[in-house]
Amino acid sequence: MLLLIDLAVDKAYQNRGIxxxxxxxxxxxxxxxxxxxLLSAPNAMDYYPRVGFNKAENAFLIQRKR
Numbered sequence: 001m002l003l004l005i006d007l008a009v010d011k012a013y014q015n016r017g018i019x020x021x022x023x024x025x026x027x028x029x030x031x032x033x034x035x036x037x038l039l040s041a042p043n044a045m046d047y048y049p050r051v052g053f054n055k056a057e058n059a060f061l062i063q064r065k066r
Contacts, residue, residue: 007038020051 009018027036037056040048049055 005039019047023051 007019007022009016009022023036030036036053038048038053
């Protein structure tokens with residue numbers, strides 16, 4: 001499994017397919033036996049299903065102390 005961290009496209013360049021292409025390029029470098037796990041920011045939750053991610057309901061978190 002590969003954890004995908006901090007995939008972000010500057011707001012000025014969003015909606016141009018850049019994020020989708022970054023994900024495709026990453027997948028080309030991986031074999032079919034590798035899973036991608038992405039931890040999403042709340043405001044991006046609707047984006048990732050549109051680019052091929054399935055929502056996972058089985059994650060847990062111990063929040064760090066500030």
